[in-house]
Amino acid sequence: MSQTRHVPVMLQRCLDLLAPALEEPAPGGGAPVVVDCTLGLGGHSEALLTRFPEARLVALDRDTEALRLAGERLAPFGDRATLVHAVYDELPGVLGRLGIPSVQGVLFDLGVSSMQLDEADRGFAYAQDAPLDMRMDQTTGISAAEVLNTYPAGELVRILRAYGEEKQAKRIVSAVVREREKEPFTTSARLVELIRDSLPQAAKRTGGNPAKRTFQALRIEVNGELAVLERAVPAAVAALAVGGRIAVLSYHSLEDRLVKHVLAAGAATTAPPGLPVVPEEYQPRLKLLTRGAELPTEEEVTENRRAAPARLRGAQRIREDVS
DSSP states (O other), rough: OOOOTOTTTHHHHHHHHHHHHHOOOOOSOOEEOOOOOOOOHHTHHHHHHHHOOOOOEEEEOOOHHHHHHHHHHHHGGGEEEEEEEEEOOOOOOHHHHHOOOOEEEEEOOSSHHHHHHHGGGGGGOOTTTOBOOOOTTTTTHHHHHHHHHHSSSHHHHHHHHEEEEEHHHHHHHHHHHHHHHHHHHOBBBHHHHHHHHHHHHHTTTTTSTTTHHHHHHHHHHTTTTHHHHHHHHHHHHHEEEEEEEEEESSSSSSHHHHHHHHHHHHHHHOHHHHHSSSSGGSOOSSOOOOOOBOOOOHHHHHOOOOGOEEEEEEEEEEEOOOO
C-alpha cells in the first residue's frame, strides 16, 4: 500500500500553532515532548520530527496496521519516536509508563484515517461494498454489523440521531429491523441501498451521499469515539506543561462542539461573580490560540477533498493547577 496518497490535513497550520512550545528546551533543559494522539499513517508525526529536530515524539493509535505502517515511515528517526498501541484517552497511563510527567505539545487529528477509508475490507466507506466492520482496532470490540443486527430499534434510532444527526432515523431503523429479520446485515452495499430506498426524495437531494450520516453514527458507536474524546481532551490539557500547546482537528460538529467546550472552559475564570480580586486557583488555565475554529484554505480543499470538513482549534497552557 502506498503511503504517498496520505496528505495530512492543515499540516502547516498545526506545526505553526505548536512551534513556540517545541522550539525551546523543556523546563529543566530536556528535549521537548510532543504527543500525536492519532498517529494514523504518520504524516503529522513525520512533519513534527522533521521541523523540530530536538523534539521527542510519543504517538498513539488503536489501529495495529496503522502502527506498523507508521513505524516503517518513522524508522529513520530512531529512538526519537515512541509508538504505542493505545486509544487516546489512555494518554495519562501511557505517559506514566514512559516516565514523562508533562509534555510541551499535543496534536489530535480526529475522525477516520485515510488508510481506514481506503482499505475496502474495513467497511468505513459507503462508496464501496465491504464487510460492515468499522472497528479502528480490529483486535477488540463489536462490529457495525453486530450493532445493526442486535441493538433494539429504539437504541438504533438514538444512535443515528445523536451521532449522525440523521433526521430520518426512524424510517431508516424501521427498514433495518424489517430487513434484519429476513437476513442479518453483513456488507455495506446492502445498508446503503436500504437507506436510499427508505428516504423521501427531498432528503436524498441534499447533503451528499444519503448514507453518510448513518455510517458516521455507526462508526462513532462502534469505536466509542465521543466518550473517548470527552475523556481524552481534558487529559491532554492536564498533561501540558505551562507554555505547552494543544491543537485539535475535528471533522464533524459533534467532535468540534466537545473540543470547543473543553478549551473554552479551560480559558474561563472559575471565580464566583463579584470578587474584587480573582485568586490564583480561579484564574484560567488556558489561552485560546484560534478565534473560533479555523478552516482549511480553498487551495487545500482543492488538493485534498478530505480536508473540507476540518475544523482546527488550539490553546496554550498558561498556569499550573492549584490544588
